[in-house]
Amino acid sequence: MTGMLKGCVALVTGGRGGIGRAICARFLREGATVYAADLSDTGSTGNAPDASRFIQLDVTCEAETRAAMDRIAAEEGRLDVLVNAAGIEIEHTIEQTSLEDWNRIFAINVTGTFLPSKYALPLLRKGAAGGRMASVINFGSYDGFIADPGLAAYCATKGAVHALTRAMACDHGSEGIRVNAICPGYVDTPMLRSFFSGAGSGAGGGSLDTVLDQVKAVHPTRTCGTPEDIANLVNWLASDEARYASGQLWVLDGGLSAQVQQMKF
């Protein structure tokens, strides 16, 4: 399927990361004009740039966020799709989490969803003025519903994003702006691999491949997600096919959270 976002202008924060990059690639294929915002043009993964327009942006910085919107306003005059995909995780219990780390993860995951959304609103209203609803897609997580051990602050930020998503949907639906959150489970990204090789993950010293195999086995679908799986749903939520979808939290996790903990022996 191509052309689902033909003529749309989209901004993806974290657009050079594992999942953000896949979203940009999909949006480009669907015919959108895509802005990828990230700390650097190669992102944390060192990927080569793609055809999306790069905006250097720290989503915790109000001035940079306004500047990013000013640039899109000058170049395109409107925004149809905003994807708040920038995020980090900190692998600690609350006891191990410093106040500095706590503030940092809230700044990126929560404030970093708030600021781009706040300053994109005037552009999103212009996008919606064309008769097609504008779409904001936030990044929650299944960790916003049930806890992974040793990820306390991360879980809390994702719960905040879920609540913010519903609030934004209620406040701005009448302006033609839909707001949804996508809540991924385990997606094979550098962030996940870091979690499973991190000292605090309790992965038991097994090789990364062994751990990943065990992770896959716990899923009803017997596989982890890929960034492309996430991009598929983001694309649908961004498109006009999802025009009646708003205020919802879309869990995409291979069935992981549908089950009672699985008997292994």
Added chain:
Amino acid sequence: MTLSGKTAIVTGGGRGIGRATVERLRAAGANVATCGRGARPADLGEAVLWVQADVALGTDAERIVVATRAQFGPADILVNNAGVQVEKPLTDTTDEDWDRVIGANCRGTFNMCRAFIPQAPEGGSIVNLGSISGEVADPSMAIYNASKGFVHALTRSIAIDHGPRIRCNAVRPGWIMTEMVEAGFSLARDPERAREDAVARHAMRRFGRPEDVAEAILWLVSDASGFVTGQCFTIDGGLTSASPLQPGLF
């Protein structure tokens, strides 16, 4: 917390969570009637009324309420505990399995509520036994899981339709050490290891006890929870708060 002067019906009080609830409500001062399909258990306290009955049958449900009323006066409290499980995926489930599970868990709850509500005095309280399995799926328990989803939805409907006169809530137990859970573990290839693994998945590092659920039910039927209705309370030692995928368990 006292239930002095109150009368309670607890279905399925022969054993397990039902029996623990019978004893807890008795200890709190309530008159208690209970029922089961078999004969009166020898170890059931003398003061407890036993009605041999099958809640899946509407006439039996009526009979339980009438017998309770004859002995103690109108029933204030109903705990719908009677239930059965069948450990099968959907494609192996027979018509008889369906009738048994849906009969006891769904129709039984329906029958008892329908018989109880008209005679219950102002301030009556119903507690239904749901399950975490009504929210997240236990493998190979398809019809059981579905039956508990029914109970959760019915709980909200009764609360809405019959408030303010009657309150209705549900408890959702997790793995409570009863014969029913033992039957679940018997499906494991290595039941002993499965049991150890399961314990490790609980924040409380133990399985539930029937008394854990009975304490929650006591609160929900007492006046202490007078503003609580239409809710389903999970009592699972933290099991379903955690991801099914806990790296520490590899």
